[in-house]
Amino acid sequence: MYTVLLYLHSILRWIILALLVINIIKIATGNSKIKYSKWLLIAAHTTLLIGLYQYFAGGSGYALIQQNGMAAVMKDATMRFWAVEHISGMIVSIAFITIAHVSLKGGNTKKANMFFVLALILILAVVPWPFRDAVGRPLLPGM
Template structure:
């Protein structure tokens, strides 16, 4: 369980960095009116892939988590506590939605014919996914649940 938490924590940063880097490339592509390059396409693809790997690790954690097990087996009591509700319901729901949004955006951008439309498609969908992810991460300053920025191994 500890190794999964470490990997999930590490992948969080890779997901965030890859989405932010994707959005930076989108911004530069739109600003400079450049061709949607092979590199842009690889960044799009790998951003979605990293997010999918994170989702798989997260689902494994969800299934094995004692917090989630408690939440599911004691729903009436646990729903009254924000941290149990966050990890038992809010986190998994929002992160799943974010990955779906990111995946749709990636697939739509891939299929667009016009370079500017590819960039704009990624801009909208990846930005929305990033916003949802920021809400759903248990930051140390979050009112929903508190976790460290880095989990030790």
């Protein structure tokens, strides 16, 4: 089950990135629609729930802190990424997406776009891309 959820988590990343770009473009062109933002909100929160399960039930999140202690985790870049940076960055990103959705729903497109852009930048920064030496994962699961 863990592997299936990891694959789903990875695939949802692409859906979230695509929907973020769509929302940013739609708002920038004055053609914003709440339905794209709602789909983004659903995908982001679903990914968050899967990620929280992986963090607490898997071996590369909270388990690292339990096994090694916080001081050791913070000294090691790979452990720090999985135990602290990835989850923190993603929680903040999803908070930004939620704020953007509420702003868009209220008609504040400028604020919504700002938070969508911030979420996109933060997600791009904390995703384990293949080119990241110690933490890289394939672009698609199973590759």
